[in-house]
Amino acid sequence: MNNRFKNWQLPKIEHGKLTKWNWVVYRPENFKLGKKTDIGAFTAIFAHHGVTIEDEVQIGSHCTLYSASTIDDKQGLVVLKKNCRIGSHSIVMPGITVGENTIVGAQSFVNKDLPPNEVWAGSPARFLMTTEEYSEKLRKRRKK
Numbered sequence: 001m002n003n004r005f006k007n008w009q010l011p012k013i014e015h016g017k018l019t020k021w022n023w024v025v026y027r028p029e030n031f032k033l034g035k036k037t038d039i040g041a042f043t044a045i046f047a048h049h050g051v052t053i054e055d056e057v058q059i060g061s062h063c064t065l066y067s068a069s070t071i072d073d074k075q076g077l078v079v080l081k082k083n084c085r086i087g088s089h090s091i092v093m094p095g096i097t098v099g100e101n102t103i104v105g106a107q108s109f110v111n112k113d114l115p116p117n118e119v120w121a122g123s124p125a126r127f128l129m130t131t132e133e134y135s136e137k138l139r140k141r142r143k144k
């Protein structure tokens with residue numbers, strides 16, 4: 001675990017106001033945030049129908065988590081399971097669960113549940129590889 005989380009503290013979260021880290025939650029009474037989470041600046045969380053972010057989840061900047069989408073009349077709890085990572089500028093739609101340890105690439109549109117331990121990206125998000133394959137790829141890249 002990254003050392004910068006050693007003194008992690010839950011920030012003050014108020015409806016429609018930027019936190020000290022410059023992300024914002026609407027309807028925070030329906031928002032659950034795990035420990036050692038890292039949410040990038042200008043991410044917006046619309047928790048009207050519930051958003052749950054489990055421990056150690058990382059979200060890039062400029063993401064949007066929608067538990068309600070008025071354009072297509074969708075509602076539902078959004079769940080980001082433990083240690084998943086959401087690349088910057090991504091959108092997660094109502095009712096979606098992103099599985100434990102799964103990685104979502106930057107600028108993805110996540111409109112279906114993603115299983116644990118996989119890498120998905122694109123609009124709509126598509127399967128790229130398992131996290132095991134991704135780790136192996138990183139290991140090889142570092143050796144070069």
Ligand SMILES: CC(C)(COP(=O)(O)OP(=O)(O)OC[C@H]1O[C@@H](n2cnc3c(N)ncnc32)[C@H](O)[C@@H]1OP(=O)(O)O)[C@@H](O)C(=O)NCCC(=O)NCCS
Nearest residue numbers: 059060061086087088103104105106107119120121122128
């Ligand atoms: C998804 C991701 C983790 C994959 O990493 P990677 O394996 O090193 O990426 P590569 O560049 O080798 O791409 C692998 C393939 O996935 C595709 N791909 C990678 N990222 C993509 C993305 N965000 N959207 C669509 N396709 C993507 C590549 O085009 C490539 O496809 P190809 O094999 O057909 O050419 C990475 O590209 C990414 O998006 N990281 C998020 C970064 C981020 O948001 N950082 C800020 C927050 S901390």
